Structures are given as C-alpha cells and as structure tokens.
Amino acid sequence: MKTENARPFFYGLFQYWKIILSSSAFCLILLLARSASLSYAQWQHPPQPAAPSQLTDIAPHPFDGARVLAASDDALFEKEEDGRWLRFGGPFGGISAIRKLGVTPADPRLVFILTDEGVYELNLLSRENTAVFRPEDKAARTVLSFAVHPQSRLQRYAGTAAGLYVTSDGGKNWSRAAGIPEKAEVSVLEFAGPFLFAAAGSDLYRSRDPFHFEKIFSLSPVSVPEFSAEKDPDPEEEFFTAGTSITGTAFSPADETLWLATGLGLYETRDFGENWRRVSDAGLRTTALLRLVYVPPLRGLAAGTGDGIFLLDPETGRWKELVHGLDNLETRSLIYLDRDVPSLAVLTRSGFSYHPLPDGVLQPAPAPDTGRLELFRKLLLLEPSAHDVHNAVIRYNDLANGKIKRWHAASRLRALVPGFSFGKDFSRSNNLDLDRGTTNDPDVYIAGPDDVGSGWDMDMSWNFSNAVWDSAQTSIDSRSKINAEFRRDMLAEATRIYYERRRVQLEMIAAPPAALQAHFETLVRIDELTSLLDAVTGGWMSGRVEKIYRENEEMRELWAPPRQTNLHENNTNAHEDYL
Numbered sequence: 278m279k280t281e282n283a284r285p286f287f288y289g290l291f292q293y294w295k296i297i298l299s300s301s302a303f304c305l306i307l308l309l310a311r312s313a314s315l316s317y318a319q320w321q322h323p324p325q326p327a328a329p330s331q332l333t334d335i336a337p338h339p340f341d342g343a344r345v346l347a348a349s350d351d352a353l354f355e356k357e358e359d360g361r362w363l364r365f366g367g368p369f370g371g372i373s374a375i376r377k378l379g380v381t382p383a384d385p386r387l388v389f390i391l392t393d394e395g396v397y398e399l400n401l402l403s404r405e406n407t408a409v410f411r412p413e414d415k416a417a418r419t420v421l422s423f424a425v426h427p428q429s430r431l432q433r434y435a436g437t438a439a440g441l442y443v444t445s446d447g448g449k450n451w452s453r454a455a456g457i458p459e460k461a462e463v464s465v466l467e468f469a470g471p472f473l474f475a476a477a478g479s480d481l482y483r484s485r486d487p488f489h490f491e492k493i494f495s496l497s498p499v500s501v502p503e504f505s506a507e508k509d510p511d512p513e514e515e516f517f518t519a520g521t522s523i524t525g526t527a528f529s530p531a532d533e534t535l536w537l538a539t540g541l542g543l544y545e546t547r548d549f550g551e552n553w554r555r556v557s558d559a560g561l562r563t564t565a566l567l568r569l570v571y572v573p574p575l576r577g578l579a580a581g582t583g584d585g586i587f588l589l590d591p592e593t594g595r596w597k598e599l600v601h602g603l604d605n606l607e608t609r610s611l612i613y614l615d616r617d618v619p620s621l622a623v624l625t626r627s628g629f630s631y632h633p634l635p636d637g638v639l640q641p642a643p644a645p646d647t648g649r650l651e652l653f654r655k656l657l658l659l660e661p662s663a664h665d666v667h668n669a670v671i672r673y674n675d676l677a678n679g680k681i682k683r684w685h686a687a688s689r690l691r692a693l694v695p696g697f698s699f700g701k702d703f704s705r706s707n708n709l710d711l712d713r714g715t716t717n718d719p720d721v722y723i724a725g726p727d728d729v730g731s732g733w734d735m736d737m738s739w740n741f742s743n744a745v746w747d748s749a750q751t752s753i754d755s756r757s758k759i760n761a762e763f764r765r766d767m768l769a770e771a772t773r774i775y776y777e778r779r780r781v782q783l784e785m786i787a788a789p790p791a792a793l794q795a796h797f798e799t800l801v802r803i804d805e806l807t808s809l810l811d812a813v814t815g816g817w818m819s820g821r822v823e824k825i826y827r828e829n830e831e832m833r834e835l836w837a838p839p840r841q842t843n844l845h846e847n848n849t850n851a852h853e854d855y856l
Contacts, residue, residue, distance in 0.1 A: 319602035319794070320623075320630045326354035326362035329628030335610045336378040337622075339385035340401065342615030345622060346388060347629060348375040353390065353399065365404055381425035391420040396435055398448070409448035410435045417442065424466035424473065432487060434473065436463030441475055443488055456490035457482055467526035469535045472549055476523035481537065483550050493550040496521055496539055527569035527578060536578060538566035543580065543589075560596030560780070561587055568611040574619045574634070581608025586623055586632070599632055601795055649835065653786045656832055659825045663775050666810060666818065670771045673815040676764040681757045688749045696740070701733040771813050778806035786835070796838055 325332070327349040338344035338355070347354045347362070351374065355363045379389035390397040395411035395418050410433075411418060422436035431447040434454070441454040441463045454475075457463065461477035468474075473484040481494035521540030528535050536556070537544040542564040543556040558564055561582070568581035578589040580596070585606040587596040600606070605625035614620040614631065622631040661669075671677050706728045781803050790796045810818035826832050 320599070320632050321602070322604070322628070322630050323356075323360065324362070325628045326356075326364070327352070329626065332624055332628060333375050333609070334377045335612055335622055335624045335629055336380050336388070337612050337614055339380040339382070339388065343617070345612075345614065345629070346378055346380070347624075348378050348390070350374040353378075353388070355401075376420065377422070379423040379425075381427070381430065383425050383427055383430035387430075389423050389425075391423055393419045396420050396423055396448075409433075410442065410444075410451060412437075412442065412451060414439055421462060421464040422466040422475075424468060426473075426487075427468055434466055434475075436466050436475060436477075438462050441477075441490070445487065452488070454488055454490055456485075456492070465523060465526050467528055467535070469526075469528040470533055470549055474526060474535065474550070476526065476537070478522050479539075481523060481550070494537070494544075494553060496523070496541060521565075524567050525569040527571040529571050529576070531573075531576060536569055536571075538569045538580060540565045542566070543569075543578075556589070557594050558596075559594070560598065562598070567608045570611050570613050570621070572613055572619070572621070572634070573615075579611060579613070579621055581611040581623060583607050586611065586621065601798060603630060649786065652831065652835055653782075655829075656825070656835065659829065659832075661818065661821050663772060665821075666771050666775050666814065667768050669814040669817040670767050671764065673813070673817065674763075674767060676760060676767065678760075681753065681760060684753045684756075685750065688753065691740075691749075693739075696736075696738045698736045699733070700735070702731065704728075704730040767813060771810065774806055774809045774813075778803060778810070781806065793838055800836060 326347050331349040332347055333350065334348045336346045336348075338346055345356045347356070352364055353375070355365065357363055375390055375392055377391040379391060381387065381389075386400050386402050388399045388401060389409075390399060390406070396409050397406045398409045399406040410420065416439035417437040419438040420435050421438060424434045424436075426432035429445075432445050433443070433448060435442045435451070440459045440461055441457045442451045443454045444451045453459065457475060457477060461480075463475050463477045465476035466473065473490075475482045475484075475490060479496040480492050482490040483493045484490050523537050523539050525538035526536065527538075533547060533549070535546050535549065537553075542558055542561075543566060544553050545556055546553050561580075562584040563582050566580045566582055570579045571577075572579055572588070575588070575591075577591050579599075580587050580589065583606065585603060586599045586608065588599055589596050599621070603623075603625070605627035607625055608623055609626070610624040612622050614622050619634045620631045621634065622629065707724065708726055708728050781799060785799050785803075790799055807818055807822060
C-alpha cells in the first residue's frame with residue numbers, strides 16, 4: 278500500500294466501525310426499551326426519632342414488617358402505626374453507645390442491642406432488658422454482629438472485635454468458635470440454608486457444626502507500588518499490600534443464592550460457597566459496597582454505597598440507581614420493609630428515609646418513538662467517539678510519547694555536538710621605577726609606560742561515548758514511566774466517564790422518566806458527566822457538543838420535558854395513598 282493512500286484507508290475504516298457501533302447502540306436502545314426499568318418514585322423523609330447525626334442503626338420490627346425500629350446513641354425507638362416514634366429502653370451498658378440492632382424470626386419478642394460493652398436483650402412486650410453477652414475479655418465486648426439460629430432461639434452467635442463466640446443455652450455460657458482467629462473482627466453473620474457464614478476482614482468462614490468453622494473464601498489482595506512525590510519511582514522498590522473487606526451479605530431462599538458486598542464489588546455463590554463469581558458492576562458509581570439487602574417481591578438485590586442506593590435487576594443484570602429525593606448518599610444501614618407497598622429504608626447522615634416500591638416496580642417501558650430513535654442514532658454519529666476523547670485528553674495534558682522520543686534522540690545526538698568554550702583575557706598595570714637619592718636628596722619615583730597584556734583561547738571537545746549510553750537516559754526513562762502511568766490513569770477515567778454518560782443517554786431515550794423532576798435530574802447527570810470530561814480535556818467536550826446542537830437544532834427535541842402521562846398520575850396517587 279502506498280504511503281499517501283494509507284491515511285485515507287484507515288480513516289475510512291474508522292468511519293466504517295463508527296457506523297457499526299452506532300447501529301449496535303441503536304439495537305441496544307430497542308432492547309432496553311423492552312427491558313425492565315424503574316417507574317418513578319422517590320425517597321420519602323418521615324419525622325425523625327432523634328437528631329439524624331445521633332441515629333446509628335435501623336431494623337424491621339419483628340412483630341410487624343411494615344414498622345421500623347431505630348437506635349440512637351443511647352436509646353431505642355419504635356415507630357407506631359400512626360407515624361409517631363415511641364422511645365423506650367436504654368441506656369444500655371451505662372454510657373456505651375448502641376452500634377447495631379438485631380432481630381430474629383425465632384423469637385419476634387426480642388431485640389438485641391449491640392454495644393461496646395456487650396449485647397443486651399430487650400423484650401418488646403415486657404420492655405425489660407438484660408445483658409446476655411459481656412465477656413471478661415474487654416476487646417470481645419465490642420460486638421460487631423449478632424445472629425440467632427432460625428430454628429433454635431437458644432443458639433446464638435456474637436461476632437466481636439476479638440473473634441466469634443457461640444452459646445447453645447441462650448447466653449448463660451459462651452465459648453469461642455474454633456477455626457476463626459481470636460483477633461479477627463467478625464463484622465458480618467448470615468444464616469444461609471444449613472450454614473452460618475461469618476465474615477472477618479477479607480475472609481469468609483462457613484460453619485461445619487455449631488462450634489467449628491472453616492475458611493472458604495478470601496478476597497485477593499491488590500499489590501501496588503509505594504510512590505513518593507519527592508522522588509522518581511524505583512522499579513526495584515518494595516511493594517505493600519492493600520486489601521479490602523467484606524462489608525455485608527444477603528441471602529435469597531428462593532434460589533439459595535448468597536451475595537457478598539466488598540470493596541471490590543459484588544460476589545455470589547449458588548452452592549453455599551463452593552464456587553464464586555463476580556457480579557457485573559454495570560450501572561454502579563462505585564465498586565465499594567457497604568450494605569446489602571434481598572428484596573423478595575423483585576427477587577432482586579439492593580445495595581448501599583457511599584454514592585447512593587442501587588437496585589440490581591435480575592433480568593438484565595444491571596444496577597439501577599435510586600437517588601431521587603435522597604439528601605445524603607452515604608449508607609449507614611439498609612433494610613427491606615414488608616409493607617402493603619414494599620419499601621426500602623435507609624439510614625444516612627441525614628436520617629431515616631424510605632423508598633416505596635409499588636407493584637410492578639420493574640415495569641416494561643413503552644417502546645420509544647421511531648423518529649426519536651432515528652434522531653438519537655444521528656446524534657451518536659455526530660458526537661465525539663471514545664477515540665476522539667482520548668486524543669483530546671492526550672493533547673490537553675501533554676501526554677503524547679513524542680516528547681519522550683525527542684529526548685531520547687537528543688541524548689544520542691549530544692555525542693555529535695562538540696562542547697565549545699571561548700575565553701578572552703586582558704590586563705593593564707603601572708610601570709614604576711625608584712631612584713634612590715643621596716642622604717640629602719629625596720627618592721624619586723619614575724613612571725614608565727603601562728604594561729598591557731591581552732589574549733584569547735578556544736576549546737572544542739567531543740564525547741563519542743554518549744552515542745552508546747548517556748546518563749541522561751536514566752532520568753528520561755523514569756519520566757517516561759511516570760508519563761505512561763499518568764496517561765493510562767487519565768484515559769481510563771475518561772473512558773469510564775464517557776461510557777457512563779452514554780449509558781445515561783441510552784436509558785433516557787429507551788425509558789424516558791415519566792416525571793419532570795426525574796427528567797431534569799437525568800439531564801443534570803448528563804451535564805455533570807460532560808463537565809467531568811471537560812475537566813480532563815480543557816473544555817473540548819462541551820465545545821464539540823455545543824457545535825452539534827448549534828448546527829442541528831432538531832437535536833434539542835431529544836431532551837424535551839415529558840408530557841404528564843396517566844402512568845405518572847397513577848404513581849403519584851399510589852404514593853399519596855401510601856403516605
């Protein structure tokens with residue numbers, strides 16, 4: 278192939294693939310239009326039982342799944358049917374703050390209060406509380422998790438900051454569970470089928486019998502090099518290990534699936550821990566999951582993160598964000614409420630909120646208008662591709678390899694360029710002579726002509742060894758490595774933002790929000806992602822997008838506000854009835 282024809286050929290090939298990709302996206306829209314999507318609902322904020330900053334945990338009421346129990350630093354609250362909060366119980370363990378609440382289907386009368394001074398059992402009928410776990414080991418008094426066997430209310434487990442304890446007589450006698458290290462912080466306990474699963478740090482243990490456990494799963498640590506901004510990275514420098522923890526579990530009795538929430542994403546097993554697989558992160562803002570809860574009506578999963586609440590659609594395998602009306606996104610606690618209108622309840626720094634999940638929450642979205650689809654397909658062809666964004670990132674941040682190549686070439690050519698020095702000197706001094714007279718005559722100083730001296734010199738030298746190796750290449754290689762790592766990180770971040778923006782666009786076209794608030798919040802999300810791309814391209818992305826809409830006014834119809842349909846009115850009425 279001739280050189281002058283190479284560029285047109287590859288450019289044509291690139292345009293061909295761009296058309297293919299846009300056609301694929303067009304087909305994806307049709308699939309999304311027929312897949313499940315969340316009908317519009319938003320988080321509700323009922324009156325709080327205490328200052329939001331003081332609330333530490335929430336739990337479903339063991340008598341009535343539609344009601345809620347909430348804990349603050351020093352008290353327990355029960356939400357009545359009329360919406361009022363009833364304060365009872367406490368303080369538990371003197372000045373010790375409540376960490377978590379525990380309930381069990383084995384005995385709905387009981388609520389277990391987890392504190393830094395042990396576990397207290399509260400009887401909801403008699404309103405009496407007693408200490409059921411307070412070991413001599415002070416480290417073990419900090420209780421992180423608690424579980425009661427579903428078929429035996431006397432068999433109980435306490436996960437502490439110093440191992441796992443078990444009792445078979447309701448708490449009269451406790452002993453350490455074998456197989457779990459004594460210093461392990463057992464933060465999660467979950468009964469699944471015939472087994473009890475205990476999570477401690479990055480390790481998961483499974484019960485062999487009530488008193489013996491075995492490790493069946495461990496998160497792989499991530500090795501990353503230490504880096505100091507004050508010096509270049511050394512390839513022979515020691516590595517340190519950065520691991521992550523298991524933060525939550527959920528179990529589906531319907532298909533015997535157990536899920537693990539971790540800082541690396543979601544894992545699941547369908548054979549009680551024999552085999553594991555990682556669940557897709559599509560739709561999540563972060564892989565660091567904090568809480569999990571199984572949602573029986575949907576046969577799906579809800580996850581709480583530091584960036585909001587997400588619902589996993591079992592049909593599509595994608596996560597759907599539930600952010601409408603949520604003031605604070607950092608999840609402290611997440612539960613499912615079995616009400617007439619099933620709901621999720623979350624505790625954040627802003628307090629307790631709930632999200633109604635009406636019947637058919639995963640409703641098939643109506644097929645998008647054909648003209649609108651064709652307009653969006655045209656937009657996909659006009660908008661910059663991921664490759665265009667990569668080039669803009671490289672240009673704006675000066676991340677091309679050309680600079681490094683020039684430095685290497687210059688270091689070699691340095692051997693051919695001589696070192697040149699030029700000097701000139703000049704001096705002038707007085708010429709004096711002394712004529713000493715006799716005793717009676719004074720001495721005489723005779724000044725002659727000045728002594729003047731001048732000269733110049735020139736020196737040229739070559740160091741041909743630099744043509745083979747120049748010490749400057751070591752510094753260039755270090756800079757090249759830093760440049761490559763920075764380029765990789767920048768392009769990875771730009772790619773993530775680019776395709777997240779594309780997914781939001783696709784979802785808005787395939788399943789347009791039925792309510793104005795949801796519509797404008799989605800537009801704000803698209804604008805936010807565009808601004809993030811501007812941050813790494815120096816405003817290039819906004820410039821390209823503005824040019825597209827300036828030259829194609831019809832594109833603005835894609836994002837026009839929705840009409841108020843009967844579906845929206847029905848949802849609004851359902852929410853009002855619920856409240």
